[in-house]
Amino acid sequence: ANALCLFVTKKFNIKLWNKTLLVASIMAISKGTWDVMTVLPDSIGWESCKERLGETGLQEMRSMHIMDGDFFAEMFRALFREIAIGGRIR
Numbered sequence: 001a002n003a004l005c006l007f008v009t010k011k012f013n014i015k016l017w018n019k020t021l022l023v024a025s026i027m028a029i030s031k032g033t034w035d036v037m038t039v040l041p042d043s044i045g046w047e048s049c050k051e052r053l054g055e056t057g058l059q060e061m062r063s064m065h066i067m068d069g070d071f072f073a074e075m076f077r078a079l080f081r082e083i084a085i086g087g088r089i090r
Contacts, residue, residue, distance in 0.1 A: 032082075036075055
């Protein structure tokens, strides 16, 4: 146990972890923001996309109110769904 504590205190670099996690967080938020703002259709085509989403996924997408001034609220709801529920709606 002492060897592990010594290793952690000598090798652990809080600045490096802080920068790494900050960059990863910014990249994740940027990716989510660009996913929401993208208007390009799915590369597999509309019919295949509808099949992959299923009825529940389509309802989730239809219930989003991104373009009527509620962008940030919908972005946080989508983030919550990705983290808490873990299912893909896209």
